Amino acid sequence: MIRGKKVNLVAAGPEYVEFYKKWINDPVVVDMLGVRNYPISAEREREWAERQLEPTDDRRQFTILTKRGRPIGNCGFNVIDYQNRFAVLGIMIGERELWDKGYGTDALEALVRFGFETLGLHKVCLTVDSVNARALACYKKCGFVVEAVLREHRFHRGKYCDELWMGILEDEWRARARSAPRAR
């Protein structure tokens, strides 16, 4: 288990399938994720969850639990490149009444710390639609900076928008961690 201040991250798995199914089929939750093939059945979500149990070096998926143990979303590294020592992360807080309460930021901080301290990464990256203001605010709070703009790369609600590639380097993360030490 990876411990944050407000959440813990536990391995994704079939015991959370009913939650995954609910979150991935909520059009508001997935609006910015580019999920095109919903509704997604419980069976397909179970297959996804079972695949996460297979040992693999190039991805790591977690379920986000509140400190009281309530499942509220998923996050993880969808790609881990050990040769170049970077990973690409994704996150979704599926219980949307809990948005804007700091859970996403805390989950990301815990995930990024795991990436640098445990996996020995040099860089953590992500992509986000330019219209996803909430996610952008959350990523900036965690120290991610925009590295590249893919112009009109995404089709969202009938219009093209840019996709932003963001990243944080290990040195930048360590400097932030030194200036705001984590309460343990």
Ligand SMILES: CC(C)(COP(=O)(O)OP(=O)(O)OC[C@H]1O[C@@H](n2cnc3c(N)ncnc32)[C@H](O)[C@@H]1OP(=O)(O)O)[C@@H](O)C(=O)NCCC(=O)NCCS
């Ligand atoms: C994006 C997401 C992970 C963020 O998690 P969260 O728990 O809501 O985020 P936090 O509460 O930690 O931070 C959100 C910040 O965005 C700010 N925010 C919300 N709406 C905003 C807007 N329209 N413009 C600017 N900032 C906004 C909030 O005020 C908050 O900042 P603050 O703490 O300084 O006040 C979550 O909302 C989510 O899962 N959304 C749907 C899926 C998604 O978009 N995933 C990311 C794909 S790249």
